[in-house]
Amino acid sequence: MNCKGIIFDLDGVICSTDKYHYLAWKQMADSIGVYFDENINNRLRGVSRMESLEIILEKYNGNLSQEEKQELAEKKNEIYRELLKQMTTKDLTKEVKETLDKLRGSGKKLAIGSSSKNAKFILRQIGLGDYFDAVSDGTNITKSKPAPEVFIKAAEYLALNSEECLVVEDAKAGIIAAHDGGFKSAGIGEAAVSEFVTYPLETFSDLLKI
Ligand code: B16
Ligand code: MG
Secondary structure (H helix, E strand, O other): OOOOEEEEOOEOOOEOOHHHHHHHHHHHHHHOOOOOOHHHHHOOOOOOHHHHHHHHHHHOOOOOOHHHHHHHHHHHHHHHHHHHOOOOHHHOOHHHHHHHHHHHHOOOEEEEEOOOOOHHHHHHHOOOOOOOOEEEOOOOOOOOOOOOHHHHHHHHHOOOOHHHEEEEEOOHHHHHHHHHOOOEEEEOHHHHHOOOOOEEOOOHHHHHHO
């Protein structure tokens, strides 16, 4: 791999917080009687909290004020953060940690590029609080994926340009963001079948074969 930096998505790539997003949104959806399932949850990957709520509310019959929507999003986040508290270093797989260490050992700079405002909290929970050279997340962007802003900021923090970095993603929205920002990408799961993906991966450690 001839890139100088690698920018990793968090949720669904470094760790499986996607299951906690599902549980928290499900509890919120049930509280207002709106239908929600795993397929809808998949559409929320990489998308910001408020945009995720709007997708869920496509199935809601009724009108909610901006204030009420804000409250629902906050309620979901409270449930989500309670679930995140259960996370420990055991939620970082050996495969992910060893792959990250090997990439770092080969001289790559490593960053996070996540839409989540909880990214730093999650990184601390799984023992990677001080691991990355840079963290670009939901707290430093104005537009979430598929806008490329989060990755452009990550590259800036690494003092590299887009062409020098590879983005690793699990969401199609993230692959589009990488493509539009001028980055090469590696995709896992649904991202591996995106028409814009540069390197489809079967598993995280396949990064070492690129
Ligand atoms: P929060 P990623 C994204 O993380 C999640 O995939 C997406 O489902 C979530 O809505 C978004 O973060 C915002 O998260 O509510 O914690 O700010 O995949 O970009 O790491
Ligand atoms: Mg993700």
